[in-house]
Amino acid sequence: MNFWLVKQEPSKYSWDQFVKDKGTYWDGVRNYQARNNLQKMKKGDLLLFYHSVIGKDVQGVAKVSKEFYPDPTIDDPRWVVVDLKPVKAMSVPVTLDDIKNHPALNDIALIKQSRLSVMPLSKNEFKTILKMGQTKVSSI
DNA sequence: GCCAACGTTGGC
DNA sequence: GCCAACGTTGGC
DSSP, X not given: OOEEEEEEXXXXXXXXXXXXXXXXXXXXXXXXXXXXXXXXOOTTOEEEEEEOSSSOEEEXXXXXXXXXXXXXXXXXXXXXXXXXXXXXXXXXXXXXXXXXXXXXXXXXXXXXXXXXXXXXEOHHHHHHHHXXXXXXXXXX
């Protein structure tokens, strides 16, 4: 299993909306590195849902429910989406400051590449953030 | 709201 | 193929 972090501005698509929708296709990625990460996602992989700009915190855990396919919102075969479903909300949102201040998360892509919107996490990074959020996920 | 960082575009 | 110009992202 692989672990990922996806970013979204809550004013565009929030975690609450995602939960209300019971899932979505993750569209709008227009960056090759982020696109490549989408293509590497396997069904069942777990993701952290991060709010950028407003809040700047990890809101919850999602999973990949369908692997990549062409982005239905654009007529351009270069771009793809995956389907995501909510797993559970964080008991406590984990803020960017929390992440920056945690020694085990010094090398996280969220800090190193602040503009990347879809990034891989190591299992350890994923578990560390879950623990900080006082949240448990049964499948890991 | 500003601006640094960074990705993309297009002229040469 | 280089690089200046430009647009976007996202932290502050």
